[in-house]
Amino acid sequence: MRFVVDEASWNLEGHQLDEVTQVLEGFIERLDVARSRTEVVGCSKDIYEFYVTSELRIYQILFEETYLVSDRDMQRRLIVALDRLSYWDDDDEQIALEVLRDPLIYHLNYNS
DSSP states (O other), X not given: OEEXXXXXXXXXXXXXXXXXXXHHHHHHHHHHHHHHTTOEEEEOTTGGXXXXXXXXXXXXXXXXXXXXXXXXXXXXXXXXXXHTSEETTOSSOOOOOSOOOOOTTHHHHTOO
């Protein structure tokens, strides 16, 4: 199977540090499983610019200390996980995607 990391599902507004940590741990684990199965996982080349709250972008939770992600080890593991993804919208390399949504924060945004 092939998946896209849906940056629209990275809505972390109003969630506590422990909730965000748990979700990001699960996300990293799911990416590791997909990688071990040699499944293709893609993301937008602009993923780092998407907002996770009204004032924080994905870039900031990866490279700065924030109230959402303060654990440096978590930041590094997330950086590595995202760095391994293909860009589905790269002009040089288009990847065909069968599944267009793999919501990151599904249980926070849709099951709360």
